[in-house]
Amino acid sequence: MKIEGNDWFYSKEVKKHFLEPKNFLKNEKEIKDFNGYGKVGNVKCGDLMEMWIKVRNEKIIDVKWKTFGCASAIASTSMLSEMIKEKKGMKIEDALKITGKDIMERLGGLPSIKVHCSVLGDQALRAAIKNYQEKSKKA
Amino acid sequence: MKEIYLDYSATTPIRKEVLKEALPYFSEKFGNPSSFHSKGLETKKAMQNARQKIAKIMHCKPEEIIFTGSGTESINLALKGIAFKTILEGKRGIFITQRTEHHAVLETLHWLEKLGFSIIYAKIDETGKIDLEYLKKILGENKGKVLLTTIMYANNEIGTIQLIKKIAELCHANETILHTDACQGAEYLNTNTQELGIDMMTINGSKVYSFKGTGILYKKQGVKLEPLIHGGAHEFGLRAGTENVPGIVALAKALELAEKEKKKERARVTKLRDYLIKKIEKEIPQVLLNGDRTQRLPNNVNISFKGIEGESALLRLNEKGIRVSTGSACSSQSLDPSHVLIAIGRNHETAHGSIRFSLGKDTTKKEIDYTIKELKKTINFLRKISPLWKKNKEVKK
Numbered sequence: 001m002k003i004e005g006n007d008w009f010y011s012k013e014v015k016k017h018f019l020e021p022k023n024f025l026k027n028e029k030e031i032k033d034f035n036g037y038g039k040v041g042n043v044k045c046g047d048l049m050e051m052w053i054k055v056r057n058e059k060i061i062d063v064k065w066k067t068f069g070c071a072s073a074i075a076s077t078s079m080l081s082e083m084i085k086e087k088k089g090m091k092i093e094d095a096l097k098i099t100g101k102d103i104m105e106r107l108g109g110l111p112s113i114k115v116h117c118s119v120l121g122d123q124a125l126r127a128a129i130k131n132y133q134e135k136s137k138k139a
Numbered sequence: 140m141k142e143i144y145l146d147y148s149a150t151t152p153i154r155k156e157v158l159k160e161a162l163p164y165f166s167e168k169f170g171n172p173s174s175f176h177s178k179g180l181e182t183k184k185a186m187q188n189a190r191q192k193i194a195k196i197m198h199c200k201p202e203e204i205i206f207t208g209s210g211t212e213s214i215n216l217a218l219k220g221i222a223f224k225t226i227l228e229g230k231r232g233i234f235i236t237q238r239t240e241h242h243a244v245l246e247t248l249h250w251l252e253k254l255g256f257s258i259i260y261a262k263i264d265e266t267g268k269i270d271l272e273y274l275k276k277i278l279g280e281n282k283g284k285v286l287l288t289t290i291m292y293a294n295n296e297i298g299t300i301q302l303i304k305k306i307a308e309l310c311h312a313n314e315t316i317l318h319t320d321a322c323q324g325a326e327y328l329n330t331n332t333q334e335l336g337i338d339m340m341t342i343n344g345s346k347v348y349s350f351k352g353t354g355i356l357y358k359k360q361g362v363k364l365e366p367l368i369h370g371g372a373h374e375f376g377l378r379a380g381t382e383n384v385p386g387i388v389a390l391a392k393a394l395e396l397a398e399k400e401k402k403k404e405r406a407r408v409t410k411l412r413d414y415l416i417k418k419i420e421k422e423i424p425q426v427l428l429n430g431d432r433t434q435r436l437p438n439n440v441n442i443s444f445k446g447i448e449g450e451s452a453l454l455r456l457n458e459k460g461i462r463v464s465t466g467s468a469c470s471s472q473s474l475d476p477s478h479v480l481i482a483i484g485r486n487h488e489t490a491h492g493s494i495r496f497s498l499g500k501d502t503t504k505k506e507i508d509y510t511i512k513e514l515k516k517t518i519n520f521l522r523k524i525s526p527l528w529k530k531n532k533e534v535k536k
Contacts, residue, residue, distance in 0.1 A: 018451070019455070050526040065524075066524055067524060
C-alpha cells in the first residue's frame with residue numbers, strides 16, 4: 001500500500017488522527033453511560049487499547065477509547081471511532097464487519113510493520129461488542 | 140518553526156572548520172595517495188599529517204591508527220580480525236563483552252559464535268556499569284582462553300561511562316587485551332590510549348562533527364589482526380582500498396578541535412544535561428532516569444515516562460520542531476524495545492516509554508527550556524489518552 005507524503009512517516013490521515021485524536025475518553029465519569037467494554041493488546045508489545053461502546057437498540061451510538069501505543073495505534077483507534085460514529089451510529093452487525101484492513105484503508109495505509117496496530121483496533125471493538133452481548137444476555 | 144536538534148548521539152553536523160579543511164581534497168587535491176607523482180604525494184602527505192595529528196591526540200604511534208569506513212567497520216575489524224587470525228592458527232577462543240554494547244559488537248560476536256567462538260557476558264548493574272569483581276572472576280577463570288575483551292567506553296543510549304582504565308588493567312593482569320568502542324566517548328572523554336592502557340579503540344567521524352562513513356581503529360603495536368578487506372597494501376595491509384582522503388583529513392581536524400575544546404565543552408554540556416534532568420524530574424511526575432546520574436556522558440539524558448509510548452512522544456515533539464530518539468520498539472524495525480534498557484532490567488513498559496535527548500555543540504539553555512515546555516504538554520496529552528496512566532501510582536523500574 002502506498003504511503004502518502006514524504007515529509008512524515010505516515011499518511012496525512014494518520015498524522016491528523018494522531019495529532020488530534022477524536023473520541024478518546026476524557027473523563028472516567030463518562031464510562032457509566034456505556035454498556036460495552038473491551039481491552040486488547042499488551043504492554044510487552046507496546047500496544048494496549050481500551051474501548052467503551054454505548055449500544056441502544058442494537059446500534060452503537062457512541063464510542064470512547066484509550067490507547068497506549070505508537071502513532072499508528074492511536075490513529076487507528078481514533079479512525080475506528082469516527083467510522084462508527086460518522087453516520088449517527090452503526091448497527092452491531094455492521095460494526096462486526098469492520099476489519100483491520102478497512103481501518104487501514106481509511107487511514108491511507110500503514111507501513112507493513114505497523115499493520116498489527118490497525119488489527120488491534122477492530123479487535124478492541126469486537127471485544128467491547130462481545131462484552132455488551134454477554135451483559136445483555138444476563139440482564 | 141525553529142528546529143531543535145537533540146539527537147547528536149545519532150549523528151552530528153559537520154563543523155564549518157572541518158568542512159573547510161576537507162573541501163580542497165574533493166576536487167583540487169584529488170590525487171591517489173598511492174600514486175608516484177606530485178599529485179599523489181600531495182594527498183599522501185595530507186594523510187600522513189592527519190594520522191600524525193590523531194596519533195598525537197591519542198598518544199600513540201601514527202602506524203597504530205587504521206582508517207576505516209565507519210565505526211561499525213572498525214569494530215568488525217577488531218573482533219573478526221582477531222577471530223580470523225585465531226582460525227588461521229587452527230584455534231578458537233572466548234570473547235568477553237556485556238549486553239548493552241552496540242549491535243556492531245553484539246551481532247559480530249553472535250556471528251562469530253557460528254564459527255566456533257564463544258562469548259561470555261560480563262555482569263552490569265541497573266545503571267549499566269560493569270561489575271568489576273565479576274569481570275575479574277571470569278577473566279581469571281578463563282585465563283589463556285580469552286582472545287579479547289570488548290567493553291564500550293560510553294553507552295550510546297543511556298550514556299553510562301565504563302571505567303575502562305580499570306577494566307584494561309584487569310584484562311592485562313589476566314593475560315588478555317581490551318578493545319573499546321569509543322564512538323560516543325571520543326567527543327567528551329579522554330582518548331589518551333597510553334593513560335587508559337587500551338589495546339584497541341574505535342572512533343567514528345559522524346559522532347564528532349565530521350563525515351559519516353569514516354572511522355578509526357587504534358590498534359596497539361603487537362596486536363595481530365587479519366584484514367577483512369583484501370587488495371592493496373593500504374592501511375598497513377589491514378584495510379585495502381583507496382583512502383577516503385577528505386574524510387580522513389576531516390576526521391583529524393574534528394578530533395583536534397574536540398581535544399582543544401573538550402574541557403570547556405564538557406563543563407558547558409554537563410550543566411545543560413543536569414538542568415534538563417532536574418527540570419523533567421521536577422515538572423513531570425512518574426519519570427525514571429535511565430543510566431547513572433554522574434558516571435554519564437555529558438550530553439546524554441535518557442528518561443522513561445510512565446504510561447506513554449516513546450514513538451508517540453517522539454513524533455509529537457517532532458511536530459514542535461524537537462528531534463529526539465526513543466528506545467521504544469515502535470520506532471525500530473523490530474517489535475522489541477531497546478536491548479540496552481532490557482539489559483539494565485527495565486520492564487517493557489518502561490523501556491517503551493523512554494526518550495533520549497542527546498545534546499551537542501549548538502544546544503542552548505533556551506532550547507532546553509522550550510523542550511521542557513513542549514515535553515510537558517506532550518507527556519500530559521499522551522497520558523490522558525493512555526489506559527496505563529493512573530495518577531499517584533508508584534513508578535516501577
